[in-house]
Amino acid sequence: MSSLMMNRRATGLFAMAVLGLASCGGADKAASASPPATTSPASQSPARSSAPQTKTYEVTLEVNGKGRIYQPIAYFADTNGSESDVTLPWKKTVTIELTKAEQKVGYPLSVIPGAVRDSNRMLKPARCRILVDGKEVATNDGGESTCKYTLK
Numbered sequence: 001m002s003s004l005m006m007n008r009r010a011t012g013l014f015a016m017a018v019l020g021l022a023s024c025g026g027a028d029k030a031a032s033a034s035p036p037a038t039t040s041p042a043s044q045s046p047a048r049s050s051a052p053q054t055k056t057y058e059v060t061l062e063v064n065g066k067g068r069i070y071q072p073i074a075y076f077a078d079t080n081g082s083e084s085d086v087t088l089p090w091k092k093t094v095t096i097e098l099t100k101a102e103q104k105v106g107y108p109l110s111v112i113p114g115a116v117r118d119s120n121r122m123l124k125p126a127r128c129r130i131l132v133d134g135k136e137v138a139t140n141d142g143g144e145s146t147c148k149y150t151l152k
Contacts, residue, residue, distance in 0.1 A: 106150035
């Protein structure tokens with residue numbers, strides 16, 4: 001079958017489906033003339049506040065050490081970003097407000113600290129940590145290349 005014929009056939013089937021749905025949705029004129037059902041105020045559920053319930057946190061990302069960083073610091077907190085040509089120590093503090101849904105599923109925080117030279121002149125990840133409301137919640141003291149935490 002040619003594509004033109006298939007296209008016409010599909011269009012015809014679509015038109016028949018639309019007409020069929022339209023004819024199925026017809027209402028009885030007697031039924032439409034009756035007044036709409038009313039509900040008493042007692043049967044209605046109480047109105048909920050439309051304002052979302054939020055929770056605010058102070059988040060601090062830190063990269064510690066001395067000297068110049070050899071790779072950019074990348075982070076995700078209130079925004080995504082990176083900073084190059086940084087002299088350590090480096091710190092970024094932000095305020096993050098989580099919605100009720102974000103509190104339930106979590107909000108990811110991370111910092112990739114870049115590299116510094118160790119005593120053997122080899123590059124290694126700089127030390128980083130994440131603090132929430134002044135309390136340390138993540139660090140890369142175990143040699144990981146990233147500090148990450150899910151804020152809830």
